[in-house]
Amino acid sequence: MTQAADHDDDLSIFEKSCAYCGARFRVLASHGPFADHPEGYSCPECGKQYQTEAALEPEVRLLTPRRDGKQDRYQETMF
Numbered sequence: 001m002t003q004a005a006d007h008d009d010d011l012s013i014f015e016k017s018c019a020y021c022g023a024r025f026r027v028l029a030s031h032g033p034f035a036d037h038p039e040g041y042s043c044p045e046c047g048k049q050y051q052t053e054a055a056l057e058p059e060v061r062l063l064t065p066r067r068d069g070k071q072d073r074y075q076e077t078m079f
């Protein structure tokens, strides 16, 4: 195997605080040439949906548990 730099899996990593439950999590979004499109990911604690530009479904890692002391799941109230 060569040690050549692999530009095929560029990652953008950012941290996010959930607006609903206050949990902090890290989002790893991979990017490919001409492959980015809106991809959904959800808060690991309450399931609230977010969206970012990525080539694949982003990976989410919990950093800090939720701070609202509840156990409920976020419910979209769009209907």
Ligand SMILES: [Zn+2]
Pocket (backbone or CB within 6 Å): 018, 019, 020, 021, 022, 023, 043, 044, 045, 046, 047, 048, 066, 074
């Ligand atoms: Zn949440």
